[in-house]
Each structure stands twice: as structure tokens, then as C-alpha cells.
Amino acid sequence: MDFSYSDEQRMLKDMVDRVVADQYDFDSRTKIVDSDTGFSADLWKQFAELGLLAVPFSEAAGGFDGGGAELMVVAEGFGRGLVVEPYLSSVVLAGTFIDAIADDDKKAALIEPIVSGDTRYTLACYEPAGRYDPYWIETTAEKSGDGYTLNGFKSVVLNGDTADKLIVIARTSGDTDAVDGLSAFIVDADAQGVTRRGYPTIDGHRGADITLENVSVAADALLGAEGKAANALQHAIDRGIVALCSEAAGAMEIACDLTLQYLKDRKQFGVPIGSFQALQHRMVDMRMGLEKVRSLTLWAACSLEAPEAERRQRLSAAKAMVGKAGRKVAEEAIQLFGGMGMMDESSISHYAKRIVMIDHYLGDREYHMAQLRDMTLAGQSTDHAA
Amino acid sequence: MEIEYNDSERAFRDEVRTFLTDNLPSTISNKVKQSERLSPDETVEWHKILGKKGWLAMHWPEEHGGPGWSPIQKHIFEEETAEAGAPRLLPFGINMVAPVIMKFGTQAQKDYYLPRILNMEDWWCQGYSEPGAGSDLASLKTRAVRDGDHYIVNGQKTWTTLGQHANMMFNLVRTDPDVKKQEGISFILVDMDTPGLTVRPLITLDGEHEVNEVFFDDVKVPVENLVGEENKGWTCAKYLLTFERTGIAGVGISKAALEDLKEIARTQMVHGRPLIEQPSFAERLADLEIELMAVEMTNLRTVAAAEAGGIPGAESSFLKIMGTEVRQAISDLYREAAGPYALPFQPHDEDPVGPDFVAPAAPTYFNLRKLSIFGGSNEIQKNIISKAILGL
Numbered sequence: 001m002d003f004s005y006s007d008e009q010r011m012l013k014d015m016v017d018r019v020v021a022d023q024y025d026f027d028s029r030t031k032i033v034d035s036d037t038g039f040s041a042d043l044w045k046q047f048a049e050l051g052l053l054a055v056p057f058s059e060a061a062g063g064f065d066g067g068g069a070e071l072m073v074v075a076e077g078f079g080r081g082l083v084v085e086p087y088l089s090s091v092v093l094a095g096t097f098i099d100a101i102a103d104d105d106k107k108a109a110l111i112e113p114i115v116s117g118d119t120r121y122t123l124a125c126y127e128p129a130g131r132y133d134p135y136w137i138e139t140t141a142e143k144s145g146d147g148y149t150l151n152g153f154k155s156v157v158l159n160g161d162t163a164d165k166l167i168v169i170a171r172t173s174g175d176t177d178a179v180d181g182l183s184a185f186i187v188d189a190d191a192q193g194v195t196r197r198g199y200p201t202i203d204g205h206r207g208a209d210i211t212l213e214n215v216s217v218a219a220d221a222l223l224g225a226e227g228k229a230a231n232a233l234q235h236a237i238d239r240g241i242v243a244l245c246s247e248a249a250g251a252m253e254i255a256c257d258l259t260l261q262y263l264k265d266r267k268q269f270g271v272p273i274g275s276f277q278a279l280q281h282r283m284v285d286m287r288m289g290l291e292k293v294r295s296l297t298l299w300a301a302c303s304l305e306a307p308e309a310e311r312r313q314r315l316s317a318a319k320a321m322v323g324k325a326g327r328k329v330a331e332e333a334i335q336l337f338g339g340m341g342m343m344d345e346s347s348i349s350h351y352a353k354r355i356v357m358i359d360h361y362l363g364d365r366e367y368h369m370a371q372l373r374d375m376t377l378a379g380q381s382t383d384h385a386a
Numbered sequence: 387m388e389i390e391y392n393d394s395e396r397a398f399r400d401e402v403r404t405f406l407t408d409n410l411p412s413t414i415s416n417k418v419k420q421s422e423r424l425s426p427d428e429t430v431e432w433h434k435i436l437g438k439k440g441w442l443a444m445h446w447p448e449e450h451g452g453p454g455w456s457p458i459q460k461h462i463f464e465e466e467t468a469e470a471g472a473p474r475l476l477p478f479g480i481n482m483v484a485p486v487i488m489k490f491g492t493q494a495q496k497d498y499y500l501p502r503i504l505n506m507e508d509w510w511c512q513g514y515s516e517p518g519a520g521s522d523l524a525s526l527k528t529r530a531v532r533d534g535d536h537y538i539v540n541g542q543k544t545w546t547t548l549g550q551h552a553n554m555m556f557n558l559v560r561t562d563p564d565v566k567k568q569e570g571i572s573f574i575l576v577d578m579d580t581p582g583l584t585v586r587p588l589i590t591l592d593g594e595h596e597v598n599e600v601f602f603d604d605v606k607v608p609v610e611n612l613v614g615e616e617n618k619g620w621t622c623a624k625y626l627l628t629f630e631r632t633g634i635a636g637v638g639i640s641k642a643a644l645e646d647l648k649e650i651a652r653t654q655m656v657h658g659r660p661l662i663e664q665p666s667f668a669e670r671l672a673d674l675e676i677e678l679m680a681v682e683m684t685n686l687r688t689v690a691a692a693e694a695g696g697i698p699g700a701e702s703s704f705l706k707i708m709g710t711e712v713r714q715a716i717s718d719l720y721r722e723a724a725g726p727y728a729l730p731f732q733p734h735d736e737d738p739v740g741p742d743f744v745a746p747a748a749p750t751y752f753n754l755r756k757l758s759i760f761g762g763s764n765e766i767q768k769n770i771i772s773k774a775i776l777g778l
Binding site: 200269331344345356369 | 515519520522525544588589590593654655656657658664666718722726727730731732748749751752755756758759760763768
């Protein structure tokens with residue numbers, strides 16, 4: 001058993017930390033958030049040059065064969081910097097989806113422009129009626145001629161406003177919530193019949209609601225076998241969960257650091273407020289929450305190739321813990337900062353917002369607790385020894 | 387022991403309900419119910435409607451225009467207005483500077499300022515907190531130096547709610563820096579048009595312009611604007627803490643918020659069934675409902691004690707903590723109930739994406755983090771309880 005980073009992992013961490021330290025200070029981030037696109041094309045290119053966009057892909061796809069630990073290292077660094085670049089949407093969700101579903105001879109060609117930064121993809125999966133269930137799909141894909149016609153609606157698609165290409169999950173067969181019968185199609189974001197309504201999200205990112213009205217796609221737009229997209233979808237979402245939990249851990253770390261410093265610096269009643277025992281205990285509680293999230297994130301990150309029951313349990317446990325401990329840390333950070341914590345000018349409020357809102361992506365705490373509960377009820381939960 | 391309203395209390399409740407049905411504009415109540423910000427004109431409009439009825443200043447003595455209500459009637463009024471979606475009244479004029487003027491002011495100040503508060507000619511804001519004086523308010527530094535028939539004021543106030551709309555400000559300023567800090571503070575009234583006074587917006591984490599910084603650069607304030615004695619301003623500030631704080635629990639507002647939460651939980655779907663039918667969610671809702679019931683009854687006990695002639699002291703600290711915690715918890719569950727559509731963040735003048743009533747979920751949750759911070763933070767309230775009630 002060895003929890004230390006390998007040399008490659010350490011190098012990866014240092015690389016991300018350096019980019020964030022040099023180029024993602026709070027003012028720079030604010031400019032990017034307020035920009036037209038919500039990300040920095042220049043930085044995206046730099047990420048590509050550094051090989052960051054290749055980390056999680058198999059070698060067959062032109063990547064570095066990075067696993068959960070590598071993803072965790074990168075995402076945690078992004079979390080520390082509150083990075084809003086479209087890494088989760090393009091590289092993690094869309095990219096690893098393609099890596100999982102496409103045949104080896106096709107995937108390299110598809111993933112190469114993701115890795116080079118030339119093309120940004122996003123996975124358009126979730127729908128309003130489905131809430132956090134990725135298999136609740138009302139969007140349909142009907143065979144027409146040699147291709148398909150897509151009709152439906154996708155909500156809160158990450159970076160859907162600026163993505164070049166969408167991977168649309170549509171139903172070719174089966175009931176609305178059936179795992180079987182889902183197909184994935186590559187759709188040009190500005191294809192005829194695609195309407196996008198983009199918006200900022202309250203945590204500094206971008207999203208879009210996307211309407212598909214009689215969108216025609218050719219047969220070769222289909223990724224993988226018809227009706228068999230579910231496994232790849234789960235594969236991508238699992239990696240997305242690792243990335244989000246890691247991001248939360250990074251953001252929580254900085255939130256704790258900033259709060260601790262404030263407790264030392266802020267004087268009221270003639271003394272630093274950190275000298276009050278009541279606040280000391282709460283700061284300790286924040287650190288404990290951080291450690292719990294770090295621990296479960298690490299466990300989840302190292303479980304991406306584990307047997308299904310373990311994998312499901314650890315991923316849901318990590319995401320559920322972020323929803324609980326993350327919110328607590330965010331709220332405490334704002335409270336301990338007092339009026340300053342409420343200010344848009346203070347970086348702590350942005351850390352708090354990102355940490356809390358991570359719960360609204362890829363399944364909230366309730367959703368993941370239900371997963372764990374269902375596993376227990378079905379006799380599937382495991383003795384959670386490593 | 388009688389825990390239900392009696393006939394005359396019920397009759398009063400009906401009278402308030404009828405008044406609200408007939409006089410609360412639906413344009414305003416709709417906005418309030420959807421957590422949309424009112425325009426300054428709308429805010430003034432509602433104050434004037436209540437003013438015309440004589441119901442604006444319910445805590446004022448009748449001699450100054452108060453309606454002469456008992457504590458229970460005041461409680462009923464707060465509950466009914468919250469449920470009907472009436473805007474929260476601006477407390478700074480009616481409930482903060484007015485009582486101080488009534489208790490410590492000269493006849494000339496009462497004659498001049500009180501009517502202007504009643505008919506909303508003056509919009510007041512509060513100059514208390516400073517960057518270096520939050521919980522430790524007495525350490526405030528904004529300096530007022532006597533120069534002939536003026537004070538010259540220099541310094542900075544922060545967290546000035548709606549200062550961008552206000553024309554008058556009541557201020558705690560330091561008139562003697564050489565004595566114990568509480569003994570060198572004065573309570574003065576400042577016209578915000580005075581040269582040297584600058585208001586700068588402070589944007590909060592929900593993107594709203596609700597609070598401000600106010601800078602004083604050699605601002606000349608007439609000596610007549612001193613309320614009470616020089617260097618006795620802290621007494622005025624402390625007086626306010628005991629003045630009519632039974633509404634502080636915000637029970638009516640939390641009840642209205644809980645109803646909104648149930649509504650959104652009925653319309654959000656999980657696997658084809660309403661969220662409110664998910665056992666885990668329903669249980670969390672029940673837990674909140676129980677907490678709110680506990681706050682409501684604790685509030686009623688305090689109101690009833692006031693009715694019998696008691697003066698709530700540190701009990702108001704319990705109510706402030708309980709009231710703010712339950713309101714925050716409701717806003718948190720509301721945000722969660724909104725699901726993925728809590729993420730889009732759109733200015734008020736756009737057509738929001740997603741289902742109705744979801745757009746304000748996350749901004750409201752984040753905005754209401756202020757409840758446990760301002761008005762005397764919950765930590766300070768616990769200190770007050772520890773000392774004044776528990777003797778620790």
C-alpha cells in the first residue's frame with residue numbers, strides 16, 4: 001500500500017499548479033469568467049501544448065493512458081485555481097466517452113483534435129425530466145434514409161454554448177428510462193435544427209439548453225453500436241465524478257487555507273478572531289471535512305477499474321460526501337469571513353459557490369445516497385475493505 | 387393556558403387579510419413571491435399604502451402615529467403580510483432611527499423627522515459597520531470633530547443596505563477617541579447629499595447591488611443633527627437592540643418560503659414522480675417543518691410574554707439564531723430541490739431558462755448566508771445568551 005504520488009503524477013501536479021499560479025490568479029479568472037466565451041482560447045492552447053488534454057486517454061487514442069489518479073491530480077489543481085476552462089466537458093466527459101465507445105481504428109482520429117485543443121466537444125445527455133438520471137432519455141433518434149433524425153431537448157449542457165461538437169445521447173429503442181436502447185451521435189453544434197441557448201452558471205462556468213428539431217445526421221455520426229451507449233456513458237460519468245470530487249477537494253483546500261489566514265489576520269475586540277476557541281473548533285471541523293473528501297476522492301479515483309459494486313459504492317460515496325462536507329466547508333468559510341465572505345470581490349465567495357454547486361452536476365447527494373441505498377437493498381453493497 | 391388565537395385576535399387577523407387582499411398590488415406580491423427584487427418606486431409605494439392606513443409604524447406609540455397594537459396583533463400582522471407576499475418593510479427609518487429619535491431626540495427632531503419617515507419622504511440607511519468594525523462595532527473609527535456649529539466627519543462605513551436609494555443616514559461616529567471606546571461614540575443624522583459623501587456599490591456573491599460602502603471626506607454635519615448627548619451614542623445603539631425584536635425570527639417569511647419549497651418539490655420530477663414523494667426528501671421536508679414549528683411556538687411564547695407586560699431581553703437572541711437557521715435551511719433545500727436548473731445564472735430582466743420558480747433558487751441560497759452574519763452575528767448572539775441567560 002503506497003499513497004504517495006509517482007514521479008509522473010508529481011510532475012503532472014507541479015505542471016498544473018504552475019499554470020494556475022502563473023495565469024489563473026483571481027483577477028485573471030474573473031476576466032475569463034466575464035469574457036464572451038467563458039474560457040481562454042490562449043490557455044486552452046497552452047493546456048494542449050503541456051499535454052494536459054491528453055491525460056486520460058488510452059494510448060490507442062493518442063493519450064497518456066492516465067487513470068483515476070492522474071485525473072484526480074489534474075482536476076484537484078484546477079479546483080485550487082477555480083479554473084473554468086472546458087476540461088470536464090470536452091476532455092473528461094465527451095473525450096473519455098469516445099474513448100470507451102469508438103473502435104480503436106476510429107478513436108484516434110476523433111480524439112486527436114480534442115487533444116490538440118482544436119475541437120471542443122461536449123456530452124449532451126441529461127434532460128429536464130430525467131433530473132440526474134443519465135438514462136432517462138426522451139430525445140429520439142429515428143432511422144431516416146441512411147442516417148438518423150434527432151428530436152429532443154438537452155438541459156444544462158456543460159459549455160454547450162461554445163462547444164464545436166455535441167455528442168447527443170438519443171433513444172433508438174426502449175422505454176424512457178431503459179438503460180438499453182441509447183445511442184450516441186456526433187452532431188455539429190451549428191447543424192441545421194440545433195438551437196442553443198447559452199448562459200453563465202452561478203459558479204463561474206457556462207452551460208446551454210439545446211433543442212434538436214429534425215436534426216439530420218449521417219450513419220457515420222453514430223458512435224459505437226446502435227442502442228449500446230450505456231456502458232460508455234457510465235464510463236464517462238464515472239470519470240466526470242472523479243474529476244468533480246477532485247476539483248471540490250482542491251477548492252475546499254484553498255477555502256480552508258484562506259479562512260485559516262483570515263482567522264489569524266482579522267482582529268476584533270483587540271485580538272485575532274482565531275484566538276476564540278469556538279472558531280478554532282469550527283476551523284478544525286472544516287479541515288476534517290476536507291480530509292474526508294480527500295480520502296473518499298482518492299478511493300474513488302483508484303476504483304475506476306474495480307469490480308462494479310465497489311466502483312459504484314466508492315464513486316457515489318465520494319460524490320455524496322462532497323455534497324455534505326463541501327457545503328459545510330463552503331458555508332463555514334463564508335460565515336467565518338463575515339461580511340467579506342458575502343462579497344463578489346472576495347475570492348472566498350467564489351470558492352464557496354463552486355464547492356456548493358458541484359453538487360448539481362452528475363448527481364447530487366440525494367441521487368448518490370439513493371444509489372447506495374438501492375445497492376444495500378439489493379444485497380449488493382460490499383464490505384468496503386480496500 | 388390558551389395557545390390558540392381568541393375571537394378578537396381572529397377578527398383582527400381577518401381584518402388584516404381583507405386589507406391585504408384589497409390593497410396589496412399583485413404586481414408587487416408576485417415579485418416578492420418569485421424572489422424578484424422590487425424597484426425603489428415599488429418599495430415606496432407599499433410603504434405609502436400602509437402609511438395611509440396608519441399601519442406602517444406598528445411599533446410606534448400612538449402619540450406619534452402608531453396603531454396601538456398589542457404584541458399579538460403585531461405578530462399577526464407580520465405573519466399575514468409575509469404570507470400574502472407583501473414586501474419586507476425597510477427597518478432603518480421606521481424601526482431604527484425613529485425609536486432613537488423618539489427616546490433621545492429633541493422636540494424639533496421629532497417634529498421634523500418622524501412625519502417624513504411615516505410618509506416616506508426620507509429613505510434612511512444605516513451607518514454602523516466599518517471594515518475594521520463588524521462584530522466589534524464599538525471599535526468604529528469614523529471620526530466626527532466639532533468645528534463651530536458643525537461636525538466634520540471623516541471615515542468609511544460599509545455594508546450599508548440600499549444606501550444607493552437612501553437620502554438620509556444615521557451614523558455612529560467617534561467624537562472622543564481618548565476614552566473607553568463605547569464612551570466616545572455619538573449618534574448623528576447625515577443628509578446624503580452633503581458634499582464629501584460618496585456611495586460606492588458593493589456587489590454581493592449573488593450578483594446583486596444590495597449594499598454599499600460610504601466614504602466621508604470632510605463631510606459637514608450640523609450640530610442640530612446630533613441625537614441625544616455627545617458621546618452617549620452607544621446608549622442609543624444599545625437601546626435599539628432591546629426595541630421590538632419579536633419579529634426577528636421571521637416566522638411568517640419562513641412559512642411562506644416553506645410553502646414555496648413544497649410547491650417546487652411537487653413540480654420537480656424524479657423518475658416520473660414528484661420529488662416530494664421521494665421518501666428521503668419528504669423526510670428532510672418534515673424535519674424542516676418541525677424546526678419551523680419550534681421557532682413559531684418559541685416566538686409566540688415570547689410574544690405572549692410581551693403581551694402580558696414582559697420585555698424580551700436576551701430571548702430575542704435565541705429567536706434570531708433559530709429564525710435565521712431555519713430560513714437558511716429552507717433556502718438550502720429549495721436550491722437542492724431545483725436540481726440541475728439551479729445552475730443557470732441570469733439577470734432579472736431576461737427570460738429565465740428552466741421551470742418556473744427555479745431561477746432564484748441558488749442566488750437566494752447564497753444571498754441568505756448573510757442572515758447569520760448581520761444583525762449581530764449568530765456567534766455574537768450565542769455570546770449574549772451565554773453571558774446574559776446562562777451566566778457563563
